[in-house]
Structures are given as structure tokens and as C-alpha cells.
Amino acid sequence: MIHADHLSKTFVGVPGQPKRKVVAVESVSFKAEDGRITGLLGPNGAGKSTTLRMLATLIRPDSGKASIDGYSVTNDVLSVRQHLGFMPHNAGIYPRLTSRENIEYYARLCGMNKKTTKVRVDELIDMLDMGKFADRRSAGFSQGQKTKVALARALVHRPQTILLDEPTNGLDVMATRSLREIIRKLASDGHCIVFSSHIMQEVAALCDEIAIISSGNISMTGALDTLLENTGQQSLEDAFVVAIGGEL
Amino acid sequence: MVSVMLWKEIVDNLRDRQTVFYALLFGPVLLPLLIGGALVASLKQAAVSFDEPSPIAVSYSERAPNLMKFLHSNNMDVEPAPAEIEASVRRGDVPVVLEIPQDFATALRSGTPAPLIIHVNDGDKHSAKEARKLNTLLNAYAQTINALRMQHRGIDPSVFNSVNVTLQDVSSNGFRGQLLASILPFLLIVAMVMGGFYLAIDTTAGERERQSLEPLLSLPMSRYKLVLGKYLAVLTFVGLSSILTAISLFLVFRFLSPEAAGGVISFDGPTITRAWLLASPLVFFIAAVLMTVAASTQSTKEAQTYLGLLMVFPMAPFFILQFVNIKSVNLTMALPMLSQYQLLERVVLQDDISYIHIGLSIAGTLLSAVLLYLAAVKLYSREKIL
Structure with missing residues (x-):
């Protein structure tokens, strides 16, 4: 369960202009329930990644507050991390380690002992259908394989809440479909899932709830039907354009 | 958790040929062979022996x-x-x-x-x-x-024989001995820096470049422990590299007769062991320097540039001490690297070393290491690290 309440974040300094201020997130508020898939939909540069990074305790919000399963992202950082699985938009796995070693490393860092680690890693390899490349070094993996390793790593400590930053980026059709299945299964198991994307079909096909984000603000939230109704449009794409104040 | 990290970094980097080459072969084996071996050979050639037919x-x-x-x-x-x-x-x-x-x-x-x-x-x-x-x-x-x-x-x-001149050299060594004596700290320190160089870059700037730092930092572990795990990994390589160098130097200098080295100079087992022990606080210091510099850069390329420049530092005391005669006052003995250069030279030349100087050297070096380590933790706590 996630509660985000008026989160904001401003960065100082961009390459070449060290003093320029960039408002990445102005005011973001939304809720994500357990057992549901919440999509954070927005164009590139809307503040999706910054929002997820604040929720994952990687950066501190300048103002506003947020909680994961009741733990504050600013005051109870370690508890939040324990309840949270975060997959950034790049897989970021270690190329010289095998898939199994990559996952095991995170399990052990989360404090799991050798025995439970082994059981859990086998379980994840099975669940994500990674048997064929489990013991191969990950340099040279396809994007789909890398994403699976990264996802397994994020799930290894059985977090209740899962944040996925553009997980379908660079995946082919079959890999995307298989990832969708996995996400649906995780939600039906009672996990709270937030995933960000700029692809309409992706969000429309998968999400129970949609939060449309643009220029660092949430412009509309609700189920797909609600969004269509509120904007009086037929498709999510049209609803999205209206929601962010654009002209059809 | 810290040991898990240490283990992963060691295994991961042992699989990297570049790291293994520089850390365990170039600094500890090739350099002593090239520099030490050339020196031994040239001294042997220059030395006149009246004993051999x-x-x-x-x-x-x-x-x-x-x-x-x-x-x-x-x-x-x-x-x-x-x-x-x-x-x-x-x-x-x-x-x-x-x-x-x-x-x-x-x-x-x-x-x-x-x-x-x-x-x-x-x-x-x-x-x-x-x-x-x-x-x-x-x-x-x-x-x-x-x-x-x-x-x-x-x-x-x-x-x-109206005049009988006796040349009495009060230094225990002479130029040749001095040069030989400074080669030991020089090679040890260079090998230490080489030993941790690629690992430090890989575990900090490299991790950022592979984009594996972001998920790592979102794990339930404190930054303090995270930096400790990485620091210990760098420390292991720096230490290993210094031990291997000491062994290679011992083997290379076995081919040097005491006369060729200028008499009082010694590179036997106990001397090299003593020298390594006096240099060992530097393992902590150099690992901390490497970590901190690597953590303050944005990419591996930048890290390589800065750390490459940093390679001049271990050489600086070597050249300074060749040209300037620095008296071993308490202040210079508290400075990391400079103090080890002086102490190690004296060990090789079999000079007396005061316990105050040893204490100052250890304390000064370890204190600098702690400060640098804390700086690295601070750097890892910045949001800019991502």
C-alpha cells in the first residue's frame, strides 16, 4: 500500500548549467492499494522516475510525505526498504555474475540465510521461467532475460509493495506478454504494484488504477472507465491528452 | 551483510581479467621484476669483485x-x-x-x-x-x-707517504644504498595503488555506470555498511597486492650480494617482513583514498583520469627524497606515505628507528584513512551518487 501526499522535488544543476533549478516533481499525490496494479502514466520527463525514486527512499522529497505499508519514506527508511521491491528502468545487473548469483547476492544483502536464499532463488527461477539461463553469466543477455533477473532480484525478499520503473522498455512482444502475466499474478497474490510507463496500450491492458502524471503533477486518477467518463473520451490516449490539458 | 558484499566484490572482480592483471600481476610481480631486476643486474655489473677468479x-x-x-x-x-x-x-x-x-x-x-x-x-x-x-x-x-x-x-x-687520507662515510649507505633502499617503499606503494585501482573504480563509478547502484541502494542496508563492504573488498586487493610485492622483492633481491648493494643494506626475510609491517597501515589509507576519489567521480572514465593522476602521489616522496634531504622530524613522520618512505629506507639500511616515529607514522596514516572513509560514506549518502 502506498500513500503519496503532495510530494515535490527540485534538482539544482544540470550538465553545463550548475546553478539552474529544475522542478522534477511539483506535487504528486496518489494511492495504490494492495492486490491492485496502479499505473503511473506520463510522457518522458513528467516526473515518473523521480516519484518512484522518492518512494524507494533513494532521494528525499523536498516537501510532502509518503508512506509504504504505513512506514514513512523520510523517517523510517530501512523499514520502507524492507517492504519494498524496486526495479529501476535499467536492469542494472552484474554482467560477470550468473543470474542465480545476481539474485542470491540481493537475497543475502537483505539478510536471508544461505538455506532460505537457495529455496527462494529456486522458487523465483521457476516462477519467472529462468531455468535456461539461471547459471549463465549475464553479460550478453537479451533485454528480456535481464529484466527477469532484475525482477527476481527485486522480489527476492518477498516485499509487499513492488515498484517497477518502465519494466517493458526494450522487451519484445512475447517477453512483454510474459511479464504482464507475472505482474497480474503478483497482484492476485495480494501485492501492491505500481508501474510507470509512457505506453498507453500497456497501461490500458494491465492497470486497475491509472494515475496520469505530467509536468510533475498528477492531473487525473482513477480506473480506466472513470478516466474515459470524466474526460468524455473513447480511448485512453484521447483521455490522456485531455487530462494533461492538451488539444485533441 | 558486509561479508556478503566483500565476497561478491572479490569473486566478481577476480572474473575481470583487467583487474586481476593489474592487481595481482603487474604491480606485485612485473614491476618488481622489471625495476628491481634491472637495478640488481646493473649493480652486479658495476660492482668490482676481487674474490672471484x-x-x-x-x-x-x-x-x-x-x-x-x-x-x-x-x-x-x-x-x-x-x-x-x-x-x-x-x-x-x-x-x-x-x-x-x-x-x-x-x-x-x-x-x-x-x-x-x-x-x-x-x-x-x-x-x-x-x-x-x-x-x-x-x-x-x-x-x-x-x-x-x-x-x-x-x-x-x-x-x-706524506699524507694518509682516509675517507670515512658516516652515512650507512652512500648513494647506491640510498637508491636501493627507496626502491622498496616505492614498489610497495605503487603495487598497493595498482592493486586497488580497478576494484575501487568498478565498485563505485563502475557500479553507477552499469546502473546497478540504484537497486543496490534501495536495499534494506545502511550506507555505512554498504561502503564498509566495498571498502573491505578494495582493502583485500590492496593488501594482497602488497604481500605479493614483498615476496617478489624478497626473491629478486636474493640475487644481490651485500657487497654489490653497498655493504650495510639488507633485503633478507626479516627485513622485508619488518618493512611490510611498517608499510601495512598504508593499506588502509590507500584503500580509503581510492574509494573516496572513485566515489566522487561521475563515470569510470573520470575515475580513471583522477586516479591516474593520483598515481603520481606514491612517486612524489620517492623523487622528493632523492633531491631534498628531509630531516625526519616528528611532523613528516605523521604524514602518510612520506613517513613510510623514510621508515622503510631506514629498515633496509639497518638504521635505528625510534618508537615515537613508528607510532606517529601509524597514527597519522590510520587517522587519515578513517577521515577518508568517513568522506566516502558521506559521498555515498548524497543523492548525486545515483
Whole structure:
């Protein structure tokens, strides 16, 4: 369960202009329930990644507050991390380690002992259908394989809440479909899932709830039907354009 | 958690050929062999040994039978000279040729200066060295004859020794010893830096570049522990590299006789062990420097540039101490690297070392290491690290 309440974040300094201020997130508020898939939909540069990074305790919000399963992202950082699985938009796995070693490393860092680690890693390899490349070094993996390793790593400590930053980026059709299945299964198991994307079909096909984000603000939230109704449009794409104040 | 991290970083980096080459082969084995080996070889060549029998080519040896006996009793085996004397010396067939001119015996008998010619190729180190040795022996022979002649005429030979100069070197070493002594800290420190270089870059800037730092930082572990795990991994490689270097140096310098090294200098087992122990606080310091610098950069390329420049630092004391005579005051003994240079030199030269200096060196180095480590933790706590 996630509660985000008026989160904001401003960065100082961009390459070449060290003093320029960039408002990445102005005011973001939304809720994500357990057992549901919440999509954070927005164009590139809307503040999706910054929002997820604040929720994952990687950066501190300048103002506003947020909680994961009741733990504050600013005051109870370690508890939040324990309840949270975060997959950034790049897989970021270690190329010289095998898939199994990559996952095991995170399990052990989360404090799991050798025995439970082994059981859990086998379980994840099975669940994500990674048997064929489990013991191969990950340099040279396809994007789909890398994403699976990264996802397994994020799930290894059985977090209740899962944040996925553009997980379908660079995946082919079959890999995307298989990832969708996995996400649906995780939600039906009672996990709270937030995933960000700029692809309409992706969000429309998968999400129970949609939060449309643009220029660092949430412009509309609700189920797909609600969004269509509120904007009086037929498709999510049209609803999205209206929601962010654009002209059809 | 920290040990899990340490283990992963070690396994991960042992699979990287570049890291293994620089950390465990280049710094600890190749450099000592190249630098130490070249030094040992050149010293061996320059050193004149009167104890080992060596051949000497003499042309017309039958003209000076007594001189031949003298040479033989001084470990010189007289051999006939080749026909073309100058050409064969120039070609290096024989290092030097001693030529006895026809009037040698007559001159000697009549009491006039008897001529002797040494054919030498001064451009060749070996030839020049042999000529020096021969010249020294011939001078000794001349002095013996002089003394005999004077005694024969009833004069005390010491009348002619109006001045007796004794050169007493109070340093325990001389230039050659000094250079040799500073090579030990130099190679040890360079190997330490090389040892941790790629690991430090890989575990910080490299991790950021692979974009594996973001998920890692979102794990339920404190930044303090995270930096500790990475620091210990770098520390392991730096330490391993320094131990391997000490072993290689011990092996290389076994081929150096004490005379060739200038007498008092020593590179035996206990000396190298003592030197390594005195240098060991640097393992903590250098690992911390590498971590901190790597953590403050944005990419591996940037890290390589900065750490490459940093490689000058271990060399700086080496050159400074060659040109400037720094007195070992308490202040310089508290400075990391500079103090180890001075301490290690003294160990090799078998000089006395005060416990205050050892204490200051250890304390100063470890304190700097702690401060740098804290700086690294601070750098890892910045949001900019992502």
C-alpha cells in the first residue's frame, strides 16, 4: 500500500548549467492499494522516475510525505526498504555474475540465510521461467532475460509493495506478454504494484488504477472507465491528452 | 551483510581479467621484476669483485714473469691475448688486454719507469670495470716494488707517504644504498595503488555506470555498511597486492650480494617482513583514498583520469627524497606515505628507528584513512551518487 501526499522535488544543476533549478516533481499525490496494479502514466520527463525514486527512499522529497505499508519514506527508511521491491528502468545487473548469483547476492544483502536464499532463488527461477539461463553469466543477455533477473532480484525478499520503473522498455512482444502475466499474478497474490510507463496500450491492458502524471503533477486518477467518463473520451490516449490539458 | 558484499566484490572482480592483471600481476610481480631486476643486474655489473677468479688476456706475458705471478695470486688467471688486440677488445671478444712492451724488463731492471699498456673499450661497462680492477692491482704491484726498492737503498718507504687520507662515510649507505633502499617503499606503494585501482573504480563509478547502484541502494542496508563492504573488498586487493610485492622483492633481491648493494643494506626475510609491517597501515589509507576519489567521480572514465593522476602521489616522496634531504622530524613522520618512505629506507639500511616515529607514522596514516572513509560514506549518502 502506498500513500503519496503532495510530494515535490527540485534538482539544482544540470550538465553545463550548475546553478539552474529544475522542478522534477511539483506535487504528486496518489494511492495504490494492495492486490491492485496502479499505473503511473506520463510522457518522458513528467516526473515518473523521480516519484518512484522518492518512494524507494533513494532521494528525499523536498516537501510532502509518503508512506509504504504505513512506514514513512523520510523517517523510517530501512523499514520502507524492507517492504519494498524496486526495479529501476535499467536492469542494472552484474554482467560477470550468473543470474542465480545476481539474485542470491540481493537475497543475502537483505539478510536471508544461505538455506532460505537457495529455496527462494529456486522458487523465483521457476516462477519467472529462468531455468535456461539461471547459471549463465549475464553479460550478453537479451533485454528480456535481464529484466527477469532484475525482477527476481527485486522480489527476492518477498516485499509487499513492488515498484517497477518502465519494466517493458526494450522487451519484445512475447517477453512483454510474459511479464504482464507475472505482474497480474503478483497482484492476485495480494501485492501492491505500481508501474510507470509512457505506453498507453500497456497501461490500458494491465492497470486497475491509472494515475496520469505530467509536468510533475498528477492531473487525473482513477480506473480506466472513470478516466474515459470524466474526460468524455473513447480511448485512453484521447483521455490522456485531455487530462494533461492538451488539444485533441 | 558486509561479508556478503566483500565476497561478491572479490569473486566478481577476480572474473575481470583487467583487474586481476593489474592487481595481482603487474604491480606485485612485473614491476618488481622489471625495476628491481634491472637495478640488481646493473649493480652486479658495476660492482668490482676481487674474490672471484677472473681471466685476464695478456700479450707477451713471458716478458714479465713476476707480474704474472702477482696477478695469479690476486685471482687473475692469465690467458694469451688474441692476435688483433684492438679489434678484439672493440668487438668485446675479451674485455681488456694487458700488453707488456718489449722494454718492460730492461726498464724495470734499470730502475726507470717500466711501461705497461691496458687496452680498454671505455664505452663498454664490462670492459671499463675490468680495466678498473686491473689498474688497481697494477698500482698495488707498483707500490710493492717501490717499497722494495726503497728498503734496498735503506730508506723507510713510509717517508713518501706524506699524507694518509682516509675517507670515512658516516652515512650507512652512500648513494647506491640510498637508491636501493627507496626502491622498496616505492614498489610497495605503487603495487598497493595498482592493486586497488580497478576494484575501487568498478565498485563505485563502475557500479553507477552499469546502473546497478540504484537497486543496490534501495536495499534494506545502511550506507555505512554498504561502503564498509566495498571498502573491505578494495582493502583485500590492496593488501594482497602488497604481500605479493614483498615476496617478489624478497626473491629478486636474493640475487644481490651485500657487497654489490653497498655493504650495510639488507633485503633478507626479516627485513622485508619488518618493512611490510611498517608499510601495512598504508593499506588502509590507500584503500580509503581510492574509494573516496572513485566515489566522487561521475563515470569510470573520470575515475580513471583522477586516479591516474593520483598515481603520481606514491612517486612524489620517492623523487622528493632523492633531491631534498628531509630531516625526519616528528611532523613528516605523521604524514602518510612520506613517513613510510623514510621508515622503510631506514629498515633496509639497518638504521635505528625510534618508537615515537613508528607510532606517529601509524597514527597519522590510520587517522587519515578513517577521515577518508568517513568522506566516502558521506559521498555515498548524497543523492548525486545515483
